[in-house]
Amino acid sequence: MSHPAVTPTSHSGTGTEPVLSVRALQKAYNVGKPNERLAIADVTFDVAKGEFVCVVGPSGAGKTTLLRCLSGLLAPTSGEVRFEGAPLQEVPARLSVVFQDYSRSLMPWLTVNRNVALPLKVAGVAKRQREDRIAEVLHAVGLGDVGRNYPWQLSGGMQQRVAIARALAHQPDMLLMDEPFASVDAQTRFDLEDLILKVRSDLDITVVLVTHDIDEAVYLADRVVVLSGAPSRVEEIVPVPLGRPRNQLVTRSEETFAQLRRHLMELVTAH
Amino acid sequence: MTPSPDAPSRPETGRTASADVPSVADPIVAAATTPSQQFAARSGRAPGGGAGRLLRGLWSNLWRLWFFVTVLVLWWVLSADSTSTFFPPLRDIAQSLYDTWIAGEARSDLWSSLRHFAVGYTIAGVLGVAVGALLWKFQRIGHAVSPVLYFIYVIPTAALLPAIVAIMGIGSSMKITIIVLAAIWPTMLNTLDGMRGIEPLRLDTARVLHMSPLATVRSIVLPGAMPQIMAGLRHSLQIGVIMMVVSELIASREGIGFFILEAQQRFAITEMWTGIIVLAVVGSILTFLFIAVERVVLAWYIGARAVEQKG
Numbered sequence A: 001m002s003h004p005a006v007t008p009t010s011h012s013g014t015g016t017e018p019v020l021s022v023r024a025l026q027k028a029y030n031v032g033k034p035n036e037r038l039a040i041a042d043v044t045f046d047v048a049k050g051e052f053v054c055v056v057g058p059s060g061a062g063k064t065t066l067l068r069c070l071s072g073l074l075a076p077t078s079g080e081v082r083f084e085g086a087p088l089q090e091v092p093a094r095l096s097v098v099f100q101d102y103s104r105s106l107m108p109w110l111t112v113n114r115n116v117a118l119p120l121k122v123a124g125v126a127k128r129q130r131e132d133r134i135a136e137v138l139h140a141v142g143l144g145d146v147g148r149n150y151p152w153q154l155s156g157g158m159q160q161r162v163a164i165a166r167a168l169a170h171q172p173d174m175l176l177m178d179e180p181f182a183s184v185d186a187q188t189r190f191d192l193e194d195l196i197l198k199v200r201s202d203l204d205i206t207v208v209l210v211t212h213d214i215d216e217a218v219y220l221a222d223r224v225v226v227l228s229g230a231p232s233r234v235e236e237i238v239p240v241p242l243g244r245p246r247n248q249l250v251t252r253s254e255e256t257f258a259q260l261r262r263h264l265m266e267l268v269t270a271h
Numbered sequence B: 001m002t003p004s005p006d007a008p009s010r011p012e013t014g015r016t017a018s019a020d021v022p023s024v025a026d027p028i029v030a031a032a033t034t035p036s037q038q039f040a041a042r043s044g045r046a047p048g049g050g051a052g053r054l055l056r057g058l059w060s061n062l063w064r065l066w067f068f069v070t071v072l073v074l075w076w077v078l079s080a081d082s083t084s085t086f087f088p089p090l091r092d093i094a095q096s097l098y099d100t101w102i103a104g105e106a107r108s109d110l111w112s113s114l115r116h117f118a119v120g121y122t123i124a125g126v127l128g129v130a131v132g133a134l135l136w137k138f139q140r141i142g143h144a145v146s147p148v149l150y151f152i153y154v155i156p157t158a159a160l161l162p163a164i165v166a167i168m169g170i171g172s173s174m175k176i177t178i179i180v181l182a183a184i185w186p187t188m189l190n191t192l193d194g195m196r197g198i199e200p201l202r203l204d205t206a207r208v209l210h211m212s213p214l215a216t217v218r219s220i221v222l223p224g225a226m227p228q229i230m231a232g233l234r235h236s237l238q239i240g241v242i243m244m245v246v247s248e249l250i251a252s253r254e255g256i257g258f259f260i261l262e263a264q265q266r267f268a269i270t271e272m273w274t275g276i277i278v279l280a281v282v283g284s285i286l287t288f289l290f291i292a293v294e295r296v297v298l299a300w301y302i303g304a305r306a307v308e309q310k311g
Helices: A063-071 A112-122 A127-140 A156-168 A186-203 A214-220 A248-252 A255-269 B026-042 B051-063 B066-078 B090-102 B107-137 B139-153 B157-168 B172-196 B200-208 B213-250 B256-265 B269-297 B299-310
Strands: A020-029 A037-047 A052-056 A078-083 A095-098 A174-178 A206-210 A223-227 A232-239
Touching: A020 A063, A037 A063, A037 A078, A052 A063, A052 A214, A063 A095, A063 A174, A063 A206, A095 A156, A095 B200, A112 A127, A112 A156, A112 B213, A127 A156, A127 A186, A156 A186, A186 A206, A186 A214, A186 A248, A206 A214, A214 A248, A214 A255, A223 A255, A232 A255, B066 B090, B090 B107, B090 B269, B107 B139, B107 B172, B107 B213, B107 B256, B107 B269, B139 B172, B157 B172, B157 B213, B172 B213, B200 B213, B213 B256, B213 B269, B256 B269, B269 B299
Parallel strands: A037 A232, A052 A206, A052 A223, A095 A174, A174 A206
Antiparallel strands: A020 A037, A020 A078, A223 A232
16 A cells, blocks of 8 residues: 555545645655664655544554654655645644653643743733633633642643643644653543543544554544554554544444454554 | 653753763763752752741751851850960950951951952853853854863863963952852853753754744743752852952952951951851851742742652
């Protein structure tokens, strides 16, 4: 399957221009040096507006490298990433990123309010509207009156909610998430999965989420992009025909869920 | 707080010398890291909270002074009948202290010293942070400049004194220059080391949030390096006080150091002791003020560390 994304799928959105378009992406480290290493060999896929796409792959498959290329933090060696039609130069303004390690992505010297205010200050939002907006997004991620607290005074799950709130603050079109729930306990992980589904449907936002957790990918996604081991290629793009809204108990016990899970397991562990 | 192995909430200070950044500047950085580690160990105490706790803290601090008070009392009692030229009774020293430094003319020496120190220390602090930040920002230039800096750094400032006196005379500018030249290093090198130690993910976050380079330095890099910058400033403070006195001992007609030397030369041993006591008091007050400022500036850091230690 050289260009699997070309095959139309029932869940790939409305058929308009894709929000994110990845073409023959290749990324090598230390190019021209003896320790040159190919992390991503050839990755091609599209993400339609409003779609939820998960990227899975065996550990060491270059998932984080891929996400850094998609966000514009890292320039690909060859190939192209287009966001809303334009080739990526820097991190696009209408794109937000949530990292796995909230303890590092949140600034411990700033209160929750000030952390969430960072992108709003950059965007030049006036103080009054900033305060309203902060209260709004903190509410949207299910956080009550924690604005005056410091991140380190909150639990891990709450800290990641703050990071998500900050990513949503300036109303992006797309959210890129790098293993966002890998550092929290199982119960919190379920809560955060449901939170991101709710946020996505409330705000009609496009989400690309990288994870090593196959169950999580099936539970969340409209489509799952399966990567091979390093250097990564797209192994298969699997549509997820599960209904919405999804429910941790019901969805996870459906027959389709089990089949998809099994299929993805086979793809990921085959290498 | 949920314990999770993948999520250390550890701010980036107290590291050992940056083994991850091999460069020409490493010996300097290694030399400068020691005080910050000492600092990290010191500030590991849990912060106070609530009025009761504050009172308890005050009481335990007062209680800690028992030994100091005992020594003073012993000194007072044992020296009461002293006829030794070199160890006059503490009562006489205390009387002289009041007459000379509070009621008398030595006040001008005190102000002169403090003025030179304040100007010199401020310049050293501001320049130290600025140069450290520039060396961090422009790494290529930093690598080129580092050997030169290291070369200057290893010269004991005392050895430069004759040259500086020859060039600048014995006025205020000489004293301030000496303080700056000696006190700038810990702040500069700790700033450089602290900024190098900023988590790469914090800088990625700044890019993802589209922060300008200036905003990144102001809101991410400077606060992130602040624990180490403060450790450097504290070390600079001690060096600044030392060089203030040294500059007055070598070539001066005013200042606490000059007062001590001059008293010794005319065998006014009691007055000489008062000068030394004034220095001790000045040093203590400066350190105390510094700690007070540090508690405010690094409140987040002290709090985060306390949470981390509780697990």
